Amino acid sequence: MSIASIQVGNKADVHYLLRIADACLILSQRLGEWCGHAPILEEDLALTNMALDLVGQARGLLTRAGQLDGQGHDEDQLAFLRDERQYLNPVLMELPNSASGNSRPGDFALTQVRNFGVATWLLLLWQGLEKSSDAEVAAIAAKAVKEASYHQQHAADWVVRLGDGTAESAAKAQAALALLWPYFNELFADDAVSAAAVAQGLGPAWSTLKPQWQAQVAEVLADAQLSRPKDSAYVPTGHLGIHSEHMGHLLAEMQYLQRAFPGGKW
Amino acid sequence: MSEAQKPQPSTQNEWPLWEVFVRSKAGLDHKHCGSLHAADAKMAVQMAREVYTRRQEGTSIWVVLSKHIVASDPGEKGMYFDPMEDKVYRHPTFYELPESVNHM
Numbered sequence: 001m002s003i004a005s006i007q008v009g010n011k012a013d014v015h016y017l018l019r020i021a022d023a024c025l026i027l028s029q030r031l032g033e034w035c036g037h038a039p040i041l042e043e044d045l046a047l048t049n050m051a052l053d054l055v056g057q058a059r060g061l062l063t064r065a066g067q068l069d070g071q072g073h074d075e076d077q078l079a080f081l082r083d084e085r086q087y088l089n090p091v092l093m094e095l096p097n098s099a100s101g102n103s104r105p106g107d108f109a110l111t112q113v114r115n116f117g118v119a120t121w122l123l124l125l126w127q128g129l130e131k132s133s134d135a136e137v138a139a140i141a142a143k144a145v146k147e148a149s150y151h152q153q154h155a156a157d158w159v160v161r162l163g164d165g166t167a168e169s170a171a172k173a174q175a176a177l178a179l180l181w182p183y184f185n186e187l188f189a190d191d192a193v194s195a196a197a198v199a200q201g202l203g204p205a206w207s208t209l210k211p212q213w214q215a216q217v218a219e220v221l222a223d224a225q226l227s228r229p230k231d232s233a234y235v236p237t238g239h240l241g242i243h244s245e246h247m248g249h250l251l252a253e254m255q256y257l258q259r260a261f262p263g264g265k266w
Numbered sequence: 267m268s269e270a271q272k273p274q275p276s277t278q279n280e281w282p283l284w285e286v287f288v289r290s291k292a293g294l295d296h297k298h299c300g301s302l303h304a305a306d307a308k309m310a311v312q313m314a315r316e317v318y319t320r321r322q323e324g325t326s327i328w329v330v331l332s333k334h335i336v337a338s339d340p341g342e343k344g345m346y347f348d349p350m351e352d353k354v355y356r357h358p359t360f361y362e363l364p365e366s367v368n369h370m
Binding site for chain 2: 040041042043045046049153154157161
């Protein structure tokens, strides 16, 4: 038995919210892969706690996006029943937890460097969304700001520990940074969707977050004694629905239960 | 350092153990709730937050290196604590409390 995929419409506000919701949802899925595999028990819990925070944020935004889309889709349908091209998260979130593609165990440095970059971005984004003209979005953001602040601090601490740690940990952190650096470009991509969101007061254009993101990241990289990689002109296209080869595999695992047992609840 | 005090090969790279105390709400005392391994104090506080306050158990956390806690010797338990068994007069149960005192 299979279940048909759903499609969302083309409204800019729906796409704006889905980009952020999917960023949280897909990174959460990657962090969940650490469950039972982190280097220490305490960090195993920290990564899954963070994954659950991100799911909570995604749930709120998916619900609101579903309402604005007006087709009666709820958070579960939006999370589990869209096809790959309908997910609008930046490619950064879907990258496996290691350069080799292995997620269990993944590359701990890569996970912490990505978490740090994303948490810094999400914190700035949530701070902007707190002023959203959409009261629901503003309320979701107000709660998420506290969570993102902690995520940023926790990941920043690890980046400093790894970068300013042993020769091996520093090399791994620097390699992770080099691998991820071009993917961070997508977190500041603007287009007609962002312009509409700004016009409507729904939320900030991602490009406006860049100066503060760069300043905060530079500070931590300096503490960590890591060098900032060269900028690249590459801008991934996940926010437009065009993903890397990793996305399909991630979705197959993430959607399996809802596809096999449609409407299943527990 | 004597032979017995030298760290064993299997444990010498392990992070130190910390005892965690959590205050559940303002006005109450910090209660011991467990222990964890962490590289330093900053990490110990963060990990205590992750491990012991996931279900809204806390508003404040203390951590202390387990090795800094000095404990009484279990072997001296009898000498230390048994003599108090028959000293009921140390409980303030022989006084009549005025009606207006509610919380004693």
